Structure formats: structure tokens, C-alpha cells
Amino acid sequence: MITALRAPDSTLQFLGDGYRFVSKNADRLGVDAFRTRIALRPVLCLRGGEAARFFYEGGRFDRAHAMPPTVVHLLQDRGSVQTLEDGAHAKRKTGFVELLEGSAEARLSGIAQSAFSEALLEWRGAGLIRLRDVLPDLFAGIAMRFAGIPKHRMQREERGPELWAMVENAGSFGVGTVSALARRRRTEKWARELIDDVRAGREAAVEGTPLAAVSEWREADGELLDSRTAAVELLNLLRPTVAVALFAEFAALALIRTPHLLDAFRSGNLALLDGFVHEVRRRTPFFPVIAGRARTDLDWRGDTVPQGTWTMLDLYGTNHDARLWPSPMSFDPTRYSRGAGDARHIVAQGAGDYTADHRCPGEPATEALLQVFVTLLSRVPWSAALDQDLAVRFDRMPAEIRSGVVLRFR
Numbered sequence: 001m002i003t004a005l006r007a008p009d010s011t012l013q014f015l016g017d018g019y020r021f022v023s024k025n026a027d028r029l030g031v032d033a034f035r036t037r038i039a040l041r042p043v044l045c046l047r048g049g050e051a052a053r054f055f056y057e058g059g060r061f062d063r064a065h066a067m068p069p070t071v072v073h074l075l076q077d078r079g080s081v082q083t084l085e086d087g088a089h090a091k092r093k094t095g096f097v098e099l100l101e102g103s104a105e106a107r108l109s110g111i112a113q114s115a116f117s118e119a120l121l122e123w124r125g126a127g128l129i130r131l132r133d134v135l136p137d138l139f140a141g142i143a144m145r146f147a148g149i150p151k152h153r154m155q156r157e158e159r160g161p162e163l164w165a166m167v168e169n170a171g172s173f174g175v176g177t178v179s180a181l182a183r184r185r186r187t188e189k190w191a192r193e194l195i196d197d198v199r200a201g202r203e204a205a206v207e208g209t210p211l212a213a214v215s216e217w218r219e220a221d222g223e224l225l226d227s228r229t230a231a232v233e234l235l236n237l238l239r240p241t242v243a244v245a246l247f248a249e250f251a252a253l254a255l256i257r258t259p260h261l262l263d264a265f266r267s268g269n270l271a272l273l274d275g276f277v278h279e280v281r282r283r284t285p286f287f288p289v290i291a292g293r294a295r296t297d298l299d300w301r302g303d304t305v306p307q308g309t310w311t312m313l314d315l316y317g318t319n320h321d322a323r324l325w326p327s328p329m330s331f332d333p334t335r336y337s338r339g340a341g342d343a344r345h346i347v348a349q350g351a352g353d354y355t356a357d358h359r360c361p362g363e364p365a366t367e368a369l370l371q372v373f374v375t376l377l378s379r380v381p382w383s384a385a386l387d388q389d390l391a392v393r394f395d396r397m398p399a400e401i402r403s404g405v406v407l408r409f410r
Helices: 011-016 018-029 049-059 069-075 086-100 103-123 131-147 156-168 175-200 210-215 227-257 259-266 273-283 363-379
Strands: 033-038 041-046 128-130 289-294 298-300 303-305 310-314 382-384 406-409
Touching: 011 018, 011 033, 018 033, 018 041, 018 310, 041 049, 049 310, 086 103, 086 210, 086 227, 103 131, 103 363, 103 406, 128 131, 131 156, 131 210, 131 227, 156 175, 156 227, 175 210, 175 227, 210 227, 227 259, 227 273, 227 363, 259 273, 259 363, 273 363
Parallel strands: 041 310
Antiparallel strands: 033 041, 128 406, 289 310, 298 303, 382 406
16 A cells, blocks of 8 residues: 655655655655645655656656646647657657767757857856856757747747746746746747748748757647747756756856866866766756656556556655766766666656657757767866855755856956
8 A cells, every 4th residue: 555644744854855855755664656635636656767667658647637737738738749648749759769870969069069169269258157147048049940940030038038937937936937827829820920920931940950850749649839839848958948047057166066077178188078968958957847747547566557647756755866877966977887776767857759759859959969068168277266155055946056156267
């Protein structure tokens, strides 16, 4: 029988420590699954490698009514690939994979290298630079160039903050969320008008770019995607690219805390670069959980999970599970080469297969962007500002570094 927490409701505990909520209770109970209530709604909480496979593989769970409406509208929205299942999901997901693999990934890396190089030159001698203030706009520019958005249609001063607001406020509630939702509507309107203009021949889209491809995407029945859905999917390429700014800031924090790795990268020794980027993704507290609903009655280690059960998989806890990651709180890029961890088990962007399941197809692109960022950041002289608070706040989602990472470039 799956254990239930004694507390009648765990909402306040979850909001106060969302990243460690599942693992703390699971460790205390000595289990990988327990039941409780969030916002008075019954929920099954899972953690660990087996739980990740159970949740992501085999089409056992869907996303319908599984996440708060604010999160859905900011990060997914109706009709997007994340909300689809089975054949419709597979067809749409294939389109995303084709846009992000192979030569597209190399093109994205080239755009990023140019953008990062220009920014690092601008930051030299410019005083203290708080990365949280500059990285979202930088990644927004990279995202729009990669997507093939015509320069005169970018409106980067508006679009960049709007895209970042969707990420920054997705796990919060209040005035900031309301503002982010309003910004989301403006961004969606901009994308829909752009799609309409490309389809009508009023705007040119370069062949092979995401803008050109998404404008021609079709439903499973062969009908052209309506312009609103196509706009949503275009945003599902832009917004996650901007979200990599959060990983990039935590990458800079990792360089500050591991000066021996910074010295190695500065000297051109990139042997541990892949492992470094893996550890950044594993250790960064992005979103704490992902939720779904059981599509049929399921079996979890002999216990029945009834159809419709609201279920949350602990992402942060799974990425810090000692059974998968010996000394899980250690930032250790060498663990992958010596068999003390498998990068395929990192669930920061989902688990399972890129095409068949709900794992993010942009995971390799995320790693490529971080590799370029870390390499270039290591090559230029900088120092961390004194008296900054580099502790991580776990009381907001996504988590943030209290002062932000502040650097001085020389």
C-alpha cells in the first residue's frame, strides 16, 4: 500500500521548499512514492530513476489538467506539443527534432559563439555586470536569429523581456504572474501575425529556418496548423532557448566555485567540458517537479494507481538521488567518465526518448549552448564581485541565486 502523509494538506510545505519537498518526505518514510494533497487535491508523489521511467515512458500519463493553468499558459498553452499524446504528439515532436538536430545544432552554436563573443567584448571595462540582467536578452537574440525571425520584426526590446517573464514567473502566483500572462498574450499576438504574414507572402522566411518550417506544419489529418497553434509552437522554440540563460548563470556560479576547472578551461584543456555541462544541468534547480495524470489504471510496485490519478515526479530529487549519483551534492564532472553517473539519467529536461516520449528535444541544443558559453567565458579575464550573496533561493520556482552572479570583466 502506498504510504500517505499524515498532514491533511501539504500545500504550504511544498511552496516553502518545493525542490526538496518530495525527497525529504520520501527519505523520512523510506519510500519512493507517497500520497498527499496539494491545494486540497489528492496527488501521488514519485522520485528516482524507476519513477522517471514509469512516468515518462509508455504513454502512461498525459498532461491534461495536471499543471496549474498559469504554468500551462506561460510554458505550454493549449494545442502545443507538450499537451498532445500518441500519434499527434509523435508527429509534432518529429518536427521539433528535425529543427534542432544535426546541422541545425551546429548553426545554433555558431550564432551563440558570435553573440557571446560580442557581449564579452562589450562587458570589458563596463564595471560590474550582473548576469541575470544581461543573459536573458542575449539568449533572446540568439533564439530569434536561429529561428530566422527577420531583424526588422524581432522587436527584441519587447520580446526578450516577455519571453523571460514566461520562464521567471511560471512557478509563482501573484502580480508578477498576471503581468507575465499579459506579456505572453502580446508575444503570442506578435508570433501569430508573423506566421500569417509568412503564409500570405507578405514576409519572407529563409528556407530551413524554424520560422519557415513551423509556418508549414500540418496536423495529423493534413490540415495546416491554425496560426495560433503555429505561433504557440514558434514560442516553444524561442522561450526554452531564452530559459537556457538560467543554466548559464549557474554555469558561471560553478566556475566561481571550481577555480581549478576554470584554470583548466582557460588553458585550453576542455577534457572535462562535457562533464561540467552535465553537472550544471543536473545540479541546477530549474523546476522542481513535473505533473501528469494516469491515462489508465497503472501498477506501481504492486500497488494500483487508478486512472486519473494526479501524479508529480520529483525532478530535482531524482537528479540528486544517491542511487543514481554517488555523493549527489558534489559538483563532479569526472563522475561520467568513471561510471559514477550516466548523463542519460539527468531529468532536468525530462526522461525517456526524445521522439516517442515527452523528453525535451532541445536537450542537446541546451548542452551545445552551455559548452559555447562556458568555453568563451573561460577565455576572458574576469573576477567575481566581492560581498555578493551566491546562496541559492529554494523558496521560489525557478530557483535563483540571491544576489545574482556579478562579475567584473577586465
